[in-house]
Every structure is written in structure tokens, then in C-alpha cells.
Amino acid sequence: MKNDNWKMENKRWRRQLRALRGRGALMVGSIIIVFFCLIAVFADLIAPYDYSSLSRREPFAPPTTIRFRDAQGRWQARPFIYARRLVDPATQRYEEITDRAYPLELLTHGYSYKLLWLFPTDLHLFGPRVEAGVESPRLYALGSDRFGRDRFSRLLMAARYSLLIGPTGALLASALGVLIGVIAGYVRGWTDAALMRAADVILALPNLVLILAVRATFPPGLTPGSAITLMLTIFVLLGWGEMARLARSLTQELRQREYVVAAVSLGCSPARIIVRHILRNAALPLIAHALLILPAFLLAETALSFLGVGLQEPEASWGSLLTAMDRNLFKRGHVLAELSPALAITLFVLGVRLLGAGLGKEGMEREKIREYENHEEAKEANRKRA
Amino acid sequence: MLKLILSRSLQGVAVLLIISFLIFTLITRAGGDTVSMRENQYASQETREAIRRLYGLDRPLMERYWNWVTEAARGDLGDSLIFHTPVWSLIRLPLLRTIVLTACALLIAVSLSLSLGIAAARRAGSLTDRLCSVIILFAASTPRLVLALLALAFISSTPLLNVVGPTTNSATEVWTFRVIPPAIILSVPIIALFLSQTRVAIREALDEEFVCVARARGAPEWMVLLRHALRPALGPLIAILGFSLGGVMSGSVMVETVMGWPGLGQLLVSAVETRDLPLLLGVTLVAAAAVMVGNLAADVLQRMNNPRLR
Numbered sequence: 001m002k003n004d005n006w007k008m009e010n011k012r013w014r015r016q017l018r019a020l021r022g023r024g025a026l027m028v029g030s031i032i033i034v035f036f037c038l039i040a041v042f043a044d045l046i047a048p049y050d051y052s053s054l055s056r057r058e059p060f061a062p063p064t065t066i067r068f069r070d071a072q073g074r075w076q077a078r079p080f081i082y083a084r085r086l087v088d089p090a091t092q093r094y095e096e097i098t099d100r101a102y103p104l105e106l107l108t109h110g111y112s113y114k115l116l117w118l119f120p121t122d123l124h125l126f127g128p129r130v131e132a133g134v135e136s137p138r139l140y141a142l143g144s145d146r147f148g149r150d151r152f153s154r155l156l157m158a159a160r161y162s163l164l165i166g167p168t169g170a171l172l173a174s175a176l177g178v179l180i181g182v183i184a185g186y187v188r189g190w191t192d193a194a195l196m197r198a199a200d201v202i203l204a205l206p207n208l209v210l211i212l213a214v215r216a217t218f219p220p221g222l223t224p225g226s227a228i229t230l231m232l233t234i235f236v237l238l239g240w241g242e243m244a245r246l247a248r249s250l251t252q253e254l255r256q257r258e259y260v261v262a263a264v265s266l267g268c269s270p271a272r273i274i275v276r277h278i279l280r281n282a283a284l285p286l287i288a289h290a291l292l293i294l295p296a297f298l299l300a301e302t303a304l305s306f307l308g309v310g311l312q313e314p315e316a317s318w319g320s321l322l323t324a325m326d327r328n329l330f331k332r333g334h335v336l337a338e339l340s341p342a343l344a345i346t347l348f349v350l351g352v353r354l355l356g357a358g359l360g361k362e363g364m365e366r367e368k369i370r371e372y373e374n375h376e377e378a379k380e381a382n383r384k385r386a
Numbered sequence: 387m388l389k390l391i392l393s394r395s396l397q398g399v400a401v402l403l404i405i406s407f408l409i410f411t412l413i414t415r416a417g418g419d420t421v422s423m424r425e426n427q428y429a430s431q432e433t434r435e436a437i438r439r440l441y442g443l444d445r446p447l448m449e450r451y452w453n454w455v456t457e458a459a460r461g462d463l464g465d466s467l468i469f470h471t472p473v474w475s476l477i478r479l480p481l482l483r484t485i486v487l488t489a490c491a492l493l494i495a496v497s498l499s500l501s502l503g504i505a506a507a508r509r510a511g512s513l514t515d516r517l518c519s520v521i522i523l524f525a526a527s528t529p530r531l532v533l534a535l536l537a538l539a540f541i542s543s544t545p546l547l548n549v550v551g552p553t554t555n556s557a558t559e560v561w562t563f564r565v566i567p568p569a570i571i572l573s574v575p576i577i578a579l580f581l582s583q584t585r586v587a588i589r590e591a592l593d594e595e596f597v598c599v600a601r602a603r604g605a606p607e608w609m610v611l612l613r614h615a616l617r618p619a620l621g622p623l624i625a626i627l628g629f630s631l632g633g634v635m636s637g638s639v640m641v642e643t644v645m646g647w648p649g650l651g652q653l654l655v656s657a658v659e660t661r662d663l664p665l666l667l668g669v670t671l672v673a674a675a676a677v678m679v680g681n682l683a684a685d686v687l688q689r690m691n692n693p694r695l696r
Contacts, residue, residue: 206673209651209670212639215407215411216657217413295529322532330539344537350527353523353526
């Protein structure tokens with residue numbers, strides 16, 4: 001008896017270990033996404049400069065070198081930077097002026113903003129130390145763009161817009177898709193046929209072509225607010241197809257389950273059955289699939305902004321930062337700084353994919369465990385009966 | 387089969403009508419037409435009126451739409467407002483180029499994912515299998531836009547490749563090397579899609595009894611793989627191929643724009659930039675129609691592959 005118990009215990013422990021190992025993707029994906037969300041929320045705090053403030057004398061500056069050792073070869077405890085001068089505007093060559101070192105510090109003061117959109121402050125995570133009467137040089141972590149704007153600050157603010165538009169679009173489109181799919185799967189008949197035919201058509205069409213065509217019908221210069229609204233509307237209207245198909249098939253399958261049949265025979269209203277019995281049980285695969293389609297929305301926004309018909313300057317999105325990417329990046333050096341928007345997009349999409357894959361696996365695992373438990377229960381019942 | 391083709395064609399025509407009507411209405415209501423573009427904001431009221439009259443933009447919406455539809459039904463998509471030539475003559479060559487690009491990309495994706503899929507499915511958990519998982523993850527996560535920009539930077543920094551790189555615009559070179567880089571970039575995300583599909587399908591097929599029987603009969607392993615495992619895996623692959631055509635067309639807009647392949651996507655972007663309504667409508671409809679024809683072809687192929695569906 002005791003031996004038996006130990007065996008069971010061992011089995012369970014092993015199963016948990018296996019489940020945990022399978023959750024690696026889930027963990028890594030969530031960490032990446034939380035990291036990006038934090039960056040988007042605290043973009044103002046992390047960014048040393050205003051994303052739209054110009055510095056006309058410093059176009060196309062390479063990333064500033066952060067030094068610990070000065071020109072005389074002495075080591076310093078505090079990191080510092082040198083001021084720089086544009087030597088040759090044609091090749092954008094800069095030279096450091098080593099007369100004076102400007103020490104960096106954490107939690108320095110800069111432009112004022114509202115932390116978390118609530119508390120007015122001028123605190124920034126890092127930057128050159130502010131001293132009275134001294135104009136310290138700007139610290140370009142990733143270099144500056146054509147107008148001498150800090151690319152690092154722009155990348156952070158772009159995360160805000162890109163992470164707002166793509167995921168919100170995916171969320172709204174998924175909500176519409178689930179609504180349509182559940183209705184189609186629950187009502188059946190000609191409503192189902194008509195809705196699914198529409199979903200098929202929308203799925204088959206080249207979405208980006210249509211998005212571009214619809215975007216072109218609106219005036220070119222739009223304020224950020226109306227550009228975002230317009231993009232979200234187009235995304236929702238063109239993006240609901242896939243979720244609708246999945247929600248419909250899940251609904252059709254769940255409708256056959258005993259508890260739904262029981263609820264119907266008890267006289268529950270369709271709304272109650274859909275919300276309490278169908279949606280609750282379909283939630284995990286639906287969320288996993290919503291994560292699967294999320295990158296498409298993010299990339300559509302990136303594509304629009306890249307082509308200059310998404311967010312307009314000086315507002316930044318990852319797409320418009322890609323437009324400014326140097327086409328000769330392998331020749332000029334600073335490849336990582338040049339590639340930073342591309343890397344940000346790729347890393348975020350990777351995180352979403354990992355999370356989606358992890359959730360999908362989790363759903364399957366749960367289903368498997370449920371089946372196993374049902375099986376065990378049935379065995380137990382049989383044994384008792386015997 | 388005939389019934390399928392007929393019903394799909396009818397459906398396709400209806401969809402094209404809806405799309406064209408939507409764009410037509412939107413462009414009049416939302417105020418994005420050529421005349422109200424930014425360049426014309428300093429023109430006097432009379433000039434604007436004159437331009438509108440010249441292009442017939444002052445007529446009622448339904449009348450203009452009806453005129454356009456009847457012309458389009460005869461195969462005349464109107465004249466471009468910018469190039470002043472028939473839209474169809476502007477579209478024809480880019481359409482051909484886009485079809486070539488897409489076909490090459492699909493060819494690369496199918497051949498690569500089939501060979502890798504077979505190799506991975508033979509033994510679950512093997513090195514090839516795990517490698518395939520990594521390939522799928524990264525191919526699915528790296529956007530085409532990023533890949534295209536990287537490839538362009540790489541090509542322009544490599545003197546050897548720069549010769550065949552997308553710089554010249556002579557008609558003879560269109561068919562040769564220049565299609566390869568954009569086709570590779572275009573194929574990357576669909577490789578992920580196809581590979582994950584074929585791997586699962588072939589693994590399932592290998593578990594079937596007919597594979598066991600074939601092995602017991604003493605058929606060589608390559609024959610088992612190619613003849614017995616591949617055939618049932620082809621069905622879902624063709625279905626997914628048809629399904630992904632819209633995405634490939636969307637992706638080719640970005641790849642063409644970045645890598646300078648003068649196809650339909652590039653034409654579309656230029657039409658969007660200049661708000662050339664007839665050209666925009668023409669390109670959108672032709673792209674949608676091409677994708678729908680491709681979809682239909684995939685369905686027909688699938689029925690030919692699987693006799694049970696006939």
C-alpha cells in the first residue's frame with residue numbers, strides 16, 4: 001500500500017517536472033512581453049531626451065562612447081562622455097573634444113513630463129550630470145537621426161505607439177471575431193453559412209493591399225489620434241476572419257458536450273450558456289490563437305508607418321524608425337545601433353510567438369490531464385462496481 | 387468541379403464589386419482624392435472646380451461608379467490620373483513580375499519545407515527535428531520587412547552580389563538573377579508555416595497502417611517516405627498554400643518596395659502616394675482577383691490529389 005502511494009507520488013512529481021520544462025517557452029515569452037510593456041509605460045523615464053527635440057548641429061551622429069578611462073589614460077570611477085564636433089558633414093564624421101569630461105549619473109534631471117501620465121516630474125533614468133552654467137553634450141546611446149534627434153529616446157517612444165496599435169487592433173478584431181464565430185456556431189443554419197462565407201472571403205484577400213487601398217482614400221496628413229483610430233478601424237474590419245472560424249468550430253464542438261446539453265434542457269438563456277459554458281471553456285485556445293495572429297497586426301502597423309501612411313512625423317513608430325535605417329549599415333559600422341528598431345520588432349514578435357506556443361501547449365496538456373483523470377475515475381468506478 | 391469553379395467565380399465577382407464600391411465611396415467621402423491632395427491646396431477654387439470637371443469628379447457618386455463598372459466589365463479600367471495611360475497597360479507587366487516572384491517564393495518554400503519536413507518527421511526529437519523547431523520559430527518571428535532591409539544592406543555591401551543586385555532596370559534581367567533575393571525573403575515566413583504543417587502531417591502518415599504494411603512488404607525506406615507518407619501530407623499542404631496566398635501577396639508589397647522589384651506591390655505603393663484613384667482601384671482589384679484565382683486553383687488541385695473530395 002505504502003509502496004503504491006510512493007509510486008503515485010513519484011508519477012505526479014515527474015509529470016509536474018515535465019510540465020515545467022514544457023513551460024520554458026511560456027516563461028521566456030512572458031518575460032519578453034513584460035519587459036516591452038515596462039519600457040512602453042516608463043518610456044519617458046528611461047528616455048534621456050524628448051523624442052522630438054532637435055539638435056541641428058548633430059545630424060547622423062554615431063552612438064556616443066561611454067568611457068571610464070580619459071585621454072590621459074587615467075581610470076575614473078564614474079563613467080563619462082566627451083563632447084563631439086562634426087568634422088566633415090559630407091561623411092558625417094565626428095571627433096571627440098577631450099578637453100573636458102562630462103560625468104554621467106543615474107536619476108538626473110531633464111525635460112519635464114508626467115510619470116505614468118499622472119505625476120509631473122523631470123527625473124530621467126540616466127544622462128550627463130546637470131551642472132549650473134555648463135551646457136553638457138547630449139548622450140546618444142544609439143546615435144542621432146537626420147534631424148539630430150536622439151534615436152534611443154525615439155525607439156522607446158515608438159514602443160509606446162507600436163505596442164498600442166498592434167495589440168489593441170488584435171484584441172478588438174479578436175473580440176469581434178469571437179462574437180461572430182460564437183453566434184454562427186450557436187445559431188447555425190443560414191446565419192452560420194453567410195457569416196462563414198464572409199469570413200472565408202476576408203481571409204482569402206490580400207489584407208495589406210486592402211489596408212493600403214483604404215488608407216489611401218483618407219487625406220495623407222492625419223493627426224496621431226485620427227491616424228490611430230483609422231488604423232484600428234481598418235484592422236478590426238479586415239482582421240476578424242480567423243478568430244471567427246476558430247470560435248465557430250470550438251462552439252460547435254462544445255455545444256455537443258453534456259453540460260451544455262444539460263444547461264439547454266434546464267432552460268438557461270442562450271446568452272448565459274454562451275458566456276458561462278462555451279466561452280469559459282473555449283478561452284484558452286482562443287487566447288492562444290489571438291496571440292498567434294497578434295504579430296500580423298503589429299506588422300501591418302509597422303508596414304503602414306514604414307511606407308509613410310501610418311503615424312506621421314515627428315511621432316515615431318517602429319515602422320517609421322525602420323524607414324530612417326541606413327541602407328549601408330554594414331559599411332558604416334554601428335550595426336546594432338542601426339538595427340535597433342528591427343531587433344525590437346523581431347524580439348517582441350518572438351516573445352509573442354513563444355507565449356502563444358506555450359499557451360497552446362498548456363491547453364493541450366490540460367486536456368490530456370483531464371482525459372487521464374477521467375480515465376482513472378472511470379477505472380476506479382469500474383473497480384468499485386466489480 | 388465545374389460547379390465549384392462557377393460558384394467561386396460568381397462569388398469572386400461579387401467580392402470585387404463590393405471592394406471597388408467601398409473604395410469608390412470612401413475616396414469621395416473621406417476626401418483623399420487627387421485634387422484635394424496636399425500639392426493642390428494652394429490652387430484657386432476655380433482651378434479645382436475645373437480639374438474636377440475635367441476628370442468627371444463633380445458627377446454624382448453612383449453615376450461615376452456605374453460608368454466605371456460598365457467600362458471595367460468590358461476590360462477597360464480607365465486611365466491613370468498621373469501617367470495618362472490606360473491602367474491595364476500599366477498593370478500588365480508588374481502583374482507578371484509579381485506572379486513570377488510569388489511563384490519562385492512558393493517553389494522555394496514548398497521544396498525546402500517538404501525536404502526538411504521529411505527529414506524531421508523520420509525521427510521525433512532528433513537533431514534535425516529540433517533544428518526544424520528553431521527554424522520555424524525564427525522564420526515565423528522575423529518580419530519580412532526587417533529581412534528585406536537586412537538583405538538589401540547585405541547585398542549592397544557585398545561587391546560580388548551587387549552586380550546582380552536590384553539596381554538596374556533593363557527588361558532582359560527581369561527573368562534572371564534579380565528575382566532570387568526577393569523570392570528568398572518572401573518565402574521565409576511561409577517556410578515556417580509549411581514546415582510545421584508538413585512535419586506534423588508526415589509524422590501522422592508514418593504512424594498509419596499502410597506505411598507499416600509497405601515496410602513489411604519490404605519497400606525501401608525512400609519509397610515509403612515519398613510514395614506513402616508524402617501523398618496524404620500533400621493535401622493539407624495544398625490547402626495551406628491556397629490559404630497563405632493572400633499573405634504572400636501582402637508580403638510581396640513590402641518586399642517589392644524595399645528590394646526594388648518593380649511588381650504590383652511597388653505600383654500599389656506609388657498609387658497610394660499619388661492618390662491615383664483609377665490605378666489604385668485597378669491594382670487592388672487585380673491583386674485580389676489574382677489571389678482568388680490562386681485560391682481556386684489550390685482547391686482544384688486538392689480535389690485532384692484527394693479522390694474522396696471529388
